[in-house]
Amino acid sequence: MWFNVLKNTVLLFLLALISCANLSKPKATIKEAKTIKQSEKQTIVGANRIGKYLPLIQGKRVGVVANQTSVIFKNSQDSIFEVYPDGEIELSHVEKNTKLHTHIIDSLLSLNINIKKVFAPEHGFRGTADAGELVKDGIDTKTGLPLISLHGKNRKPTPEQLKDLDVIIFDIQDVGVRFYTYISTLHNVMEASAEAGIPIIIFDRPNPNGHYVDGPTLEAKNKSFLGMHTIPLVHGMTIGEYAQMINGETWLENGVKCEITIIPVKNYTHNTFYSLPLRPSPNLPNDQSIKLYPSLGLFEGTNINAGRGTEFQFQRYGAPFLDSETMTFKYTPHANFGAKYPKHKDKLCYGEDLSNATIKDEMTLKWVIKAYENSTDKSLFFLTNGFTKHAGTNKLQQQIEAGLSEVEIKATWKDDLEAFKLIREKYLIYD
Incomplete structure (x- = not known):
């Protein structure tokens, strides 16, 4: 009998301890940053580093340049949020695996950020339009936010479209190729923002082709929306690094410079393998x-x-x-x-x-x-x-028509590539 009494007493004591532990479990607050079960080796994109940018946009009128890749990721094993929420929130906001990702627009709205409008690049906000297809302005059916196309009647935000904004967030996954037009959109947004005196916050993301530099360098006479800068076809930079180069090389009209803040990727180098969880455009599926x-x-x-x-x-x-x-x-x-x-x-x-x-x-x-x-x-x-x-x-077509080999053609790129690498080095954020 004494054994049963002792056993029951111990069980009651243990239950009391568990109950007290649950009641005293702290919630994440803005006063103290808390990383939730974060793997030290997990690559964390800029959008996930909430604490780095939340203080910069609270109380501001915000415009967001985004598409279907502009997401905060979740993971069934480890949450990869760095949490600095506005006041107390339920930890389920970042821990429940109801989705593998949350769109940055939905996340910011849930944190009471005053988003005024969304700007969309080629392929549109949902990323479903064909390459080169003109996309119209509209309203996002889920949030009711105005959608302004930067691949329609204008590719650069107008002063009228920017006049009610205090800050712009740029968050788009790129693939590091000159004729992939997201970097042209970046240029146009930076230029319009610089002219309007509006700062940009760039949520950086890895470049899946960021581990090498290669290809012919664009000649100034051949500038177009498929290539606005005299860089090689494969530039080996993230969006954040590329933005620094646009500023540093004074590529914006009249030499203006845009005020930018980069939210960097954590646990990333240019040699880090990164598999894109979402297709960056309709025809890049894997x-x-x-x-x-x-x-x-x-x-x-x-x-x-x-x-x-x-x-x-x-x-x-x-x-x-x-x-x-x-x-x-x-x-x-x-x-x-x-x-x-x-x-x-x-x-x-x-x-x-x-x-x-x-x-x-x-x-x-x-x-x-x-x-x-x-x-x-x-x-x-x-x-x-x-x-x-x-x-x-136009040299590359002439070289192919003349029957030059790949080795012979690539030899003509060497000097331009070496010169670009020296310039690129000044703007790199990651090893």
Whole structure:
């Protein structure tokens, strides 16, 4: 009997201790930063570092440049938020695995941030528009916020669109390729903000192609929205680093400089492998397409289909006029998500499947050269001005047409690449 009494007493004591521990469990507050079960090696994007930027936007009228990649991530094993919430919040706000991510707009609104409007780049706020497709202004059905397209009637915010803002947040996932237009949008937003005297906060994200620099350098005479700066095709910088270069190299109109604050990525270097959890645009569905994009993206300036209209975008290429005896892989592009009018729609294409190709840390010309050499009618290959806009130079087309090898062509890039790397070094945030 005495044993049972003793056992019950011990159990009651333990229950009391557990109850007291639960009642006294502290909630995260803005007074003291608290990292919730954060892995030391976990790469943490700028958007997740709430404590770094919340004090900068509280009480401000905020504009946000965003798309479908502008999210705060959750993880079923470890929360990867750095928490400095405004006052007390339930820890479930960051710990429950109801979603793998929360859009930055929803997160900021839940923290009572006064968001006035959202600016959207190419492909739109939800990231569903075709490449090059004009996107109209509108209203976000979920939040009721005004949506202003920066790929429609204007690509640079107007003074009227900025007049009721105190600060702008820029949060878009880039892939580190010159003709991927998000860095052109960055330039235009910085320029408009500098002219209006409005600071920008950049939520930095890793560059999945940030571990090398390669490709032809854009010539000033070939500037366009597909390339606004005299940089190589693959620049090896994050959005935050690139913004510093835009300022430092005085690339904005009239040499104006934009006031920027960068919320850096944590636990990241340029050699850190980073797999994008969300496709950054409709036709970059996975790691393989993103790795191949610097090389196969040149096909956008030709009459060759680069996988648009299939489920293997930028993982294959082909055209009806490629030699079917050499290019034995066959596929037929059809209209689909992100490609309403793919090249050679509903026509049988001959080409090459690269979905399992091994990719080195470089941009390669071998597939463009192979496709050109195996064109049954070479007059069909290059599109007027399109290839020059993507390459940034008319020399590359001339070199391919003259039959130069990849080694010979790449040798002509060497001096420009070395000069750019010296400039790039001044603006790097990460090793």
